[in-house]
Amino acid sequence: MAVRLYNSRTRSLDELRPLKEGRVGIYVCGMTPSFHPHLGHARTFLTFDVLRRHLRARGYDVTYVQNVTDIDDRIIERAATEGVPWDQIVTRYLGEYEAAAQRLGLMPPDKEPRATQEIPAIVELVDGLIKKGVAYESGDGVYFAVDEGVFPRYGELSHQSIDELRAGVRVAVREDKRGRLDFALWKKAKPGEPSWPSPWGPGRPGWHIECSAMARKYLGDEFDIHGGAADLIFPHHENEVAQTESYTGLHPMAEFWLHAGLLNVDGQKMSKSLGNFTPLTQMLDRYPAAVIRYLFLQTGYRKPSNFTADSIDAAGKGLRGLYADLDKLRETVKPSGGANQQASPNPAEVAEFDEFLDDDLNTAGAVGWLQTYIKSAFKERATPARAREVVATAEHCLERFGLPADAQTAGVAATSSQVKLNKAARMELSIIAGERDASDIELVEKVVAHLDDARKSKDWAKSDRLRDALKRAGIAVKNTPSGSQWSVDGRS
């Protein structure tokens, strides 16, 4: 079965037919590091991460390009506000993004070009557009002449007509341009602004042109997939099309346009002014990356998604449950097994999983399939050999999702490594443990060890007393054949 994806350009589910046999080129609009990355960025890049993994598993040689727009008005504004050089802003927020990307397990792009390092390619493009008569130089920059109708297909991607757009313009025109819809290709530098040399004097690229230039340079005049979040369709992607296709005379520049749905928080769009903007780094401190990934996997990538504390808690529990089932299967294999009995994923079952992903990256359906699949092994009372096969298949699927193979690695194991005891709890536990200087975690472990001893000697009264003390300290204990496990109570 071939891969089908929803194509914003044609507004239909189209079959992926790479321009070059066996190879897929993907360009995704990346960060403009002018502020903290947030959970919405994570959703978008996680979407394309799963797409890459799937296409690769389908045997395609994927080239994934994700740019960095490391110069724009917001960066300059931010630098001015803080009174620091513009590139310091870029370094700070790009660093923050890269650290977050690593924690999220995003595969590094094959190419990660930066606008300021591609000035020659950008200048070449702008110059070419002027020569073709679709762009013009004015007092403060170079503009693309949308209003003059130089690009008849303008509005086709976002399904807007030039007339309607013209009616909708409601921002005071400050730039020195001929038509209200015209957009900047090159901005001449005002005193004190960062600049690069060009035939039109020192300046910087306008927003949009850098993507046209970089996509062309790394993937060619025509390539397979161009992606980004839904809010980029207009004007960013529309303008990219106008620039690139005017320059090359070819259409379409990208066969597929993929758009990831936006993320709301508590029913509202994330924004600084609403105060619901949580930096991604903080979210990652609060929730394991695997849980965030799993949460997004449970939703269709195109749908607008609403993030709430409840939704991520439920995702955490769901993921932990999945790992618990898997662990149980692994347990059943161990005694009779032997370490060298390796099983391979079942091809027919992996194919069932793949069918979901082939269908417009239906990760939610695939997650449901995987949950049922693992559970079915219990219902069937799987033999050790079969259990091994199910585990191998499940692990394969998890890897395809970019999820770790077990709860420990995913950071959702029941036993927590992070404890923070309050004063009263610390005092109570240190008395029980007979320790004053132990760390919180050592203290807890000591008391849990006492509890285990009490249980071994069937001293239920003592065992219950210790359990209660731990509970007051916010620690939940559960007993297993291999010793007691504890976790910070209420943490999911």
Next chain:
RNA sequence: GGCGACAUAGCCAAGUGGUAAGGCAGAGCUCUGCAAAAGCUCCACUCGCCGGUUCGACUCCGGCUGUCGCCUCCA
């Protein structure tokens, strides 16, 4: 005002022209000194509303209502 998306149980969320995946929460049972975990069972005669097409629609068409997004910077 223009363009577009979405509307499935308490919550999150798949899906098909032929009779509703999965997860969370909830109920019961098994197990258990207790507490958990886990397993099993149950949990939408119904898919925003109204028409139409059809032997049959939640799934196709039309209308209505509602929510959201884009049209200005945005992943």
